[in-house]
Amino acid sequence: MNKELSANHLLGIKQLSAADICLIHETTVHFKKIINRNIRKVPTLRDITIVNLFFENSTRTKLSFELAEKRLSADIINFSASSSSVKKGETLVDTVKNILAMKVDIVVMRHPDPGAAMFLSEHIDARIVNAGDGTHEHPTQALLDSFSIREALGNDELIDIAGKKVVIVGDIMHSRVALSNIFCLQKLGAEVMVCGPATLIPKHIESLGVKVTHDLKKALNWCDVANMLRVQLERQEMKLFPSLREYSMLYGLNKTLLDSLDKEIVVMHPGPINRGVEITSEVADSEQSVILEQVQNGVAVRMAVLYLLASKLRQG
Ligand code: CP
Numbered sequence: 001m002n003k004e005l006s007a008n009h010l011l012g013i014k015q016l017s018a019a020d021i022c023l024i025h026e027t028t029v030h031f032k033k034i035i036n037r038n039i040r041k042v043p044t045l046r047d048i049t050i051v052n053l054f055f056e057n058s059t060r061t062k063l064s065f066e067l068a069e070k071r072l073s074a075d076i077i078n079f080s081a082s083s084s085s086v087k088k089g090e091t092l093v094d095t096v097k098n099i100l101a102m103k104v105d106i107v108v109m110r111h112p113d114p115g116a117a118m119f120l121s122e123h124i125d126a127r128i129v130n131a132g133d134g135t136h137e138h139p140t141q142a143l144l145d146s147f148s149i150r151e152a153l154g155n156d157e158l159i160d161i162a163g164k165k166v167v168i169v170g171d172i173m174h175s176r177v178a179l180s181n182i183f184c185l186q187k188l189g190a191e192v193m194v195c196g197p198a199t200l201i202p203k204h205i206e207s208l209g210v211k212v213t214h215d216l217k218k219a220l221n222w223c224d225v226a227n228m229l230r231v232q233l234e235r236q237e238m239k240l241f242p243s244l245r246e247y248s249m250l251y252g253l254n255k256t257l258l259d260s261l262d263k264e265i266v267v268m269h270p271g272p273i274n275r276g277v278e279i280t281s282e283v284a285d286s287e288q289s290v291i292l293e294q295v296q297n298g299v300a301v302r303m304a305v306l307y308l309l310a311s312k313l314r315q316g
Contacts, residue, residue: 005312011121013137035299048072049075053108071299105126110131115134127310146161152266165222166192172202172205252277267289
């Protein structure tokens with residue numbers, strides 16, 4: 001197995017190799033043990049300063065990165081665009097150059113524009129971690145989702161998921177989680193299907209090597225794992241389906257549907273959940289759901305990513 005990442009930044013899953021993903025997962029196993037012991041903090045990143053730049057709302061990703069950084073003993077600065085000089089017209093590059101003048105090593109950034117993390121990596125001298133760039137990629141979400149799948153299908157052992165079947169259901173069109181998951185799962189050898197109304201599935205998505213269906217029951221009977229995505233109403237410029245009620249009738253996962261399947265499947269959701277729309281409370285809180293396991297794994301995955309990037313940084 002590789003001992004270091006091939007990339008200097010985490011811009012997207014597209015830039016990672018299968019060996020990089022496996023290295024991050026193996027490192028995650030180590031950090032998951034640490035965050036579950038009595039003393040959950042290690043001094044690993046005490047010489048490293050990290051800024052969390054959030055230009056868009058977040059609960060899980062922001063808290064998860066912050067906690068990961070604290071568990072690793074990094075020095076951290078938190079920046080929220082809504083209370084910054086961005087409001088006075090300062091550009092992204094100027095904002096970040098000013099922050100870097102204060103000697104920051106790693107920038108974790110969420111931004112509404114696709115490509116923002118890549119743009120930043122080309123203009124500033126720091127390691128960049130993409131915490132979600134618009135509708136483009138959300139690499140740490142895909143890394144924690146695929147880690148959770150490997151664990152759930154292996155009954156807590158990290159198994160090889162080559163040949164396993166994962167369906168991603170819902171608003172594929174506006175989802176950075178979907179694109180990063182497709183790249184990540186395929187690199188690990190899994191088969192991927194997307195399912196949702198035609199208006200929420202990009203026209204040429206088959207060219208990425210995924211199967212497409214508009215029939216939820218068919219998709220669920222095919223898969224080992226169903227990842228139920230949130231309908232991103234805030235990114236939809238026009239009405240793409242008649243009503244949330246109709247959406248939930250056709251594409252929502254409820255207990256009756258889950259119990260009618262030929263086999264037990266693993267149910268996932270990246271959050272935030274719209275209970276009663278893409279998933280009912282009964283399913284979200286059921287034994288088959290690994291939603292809170294995903295959240296716990298998110299901290300360990302982010303510790304692994306930051307540790308591996310900092311190791312490369314120290315080598316120069
Ligand atoms: N899954 C996820 O990215 O959630 P947040 O938007 O709350 O960070």
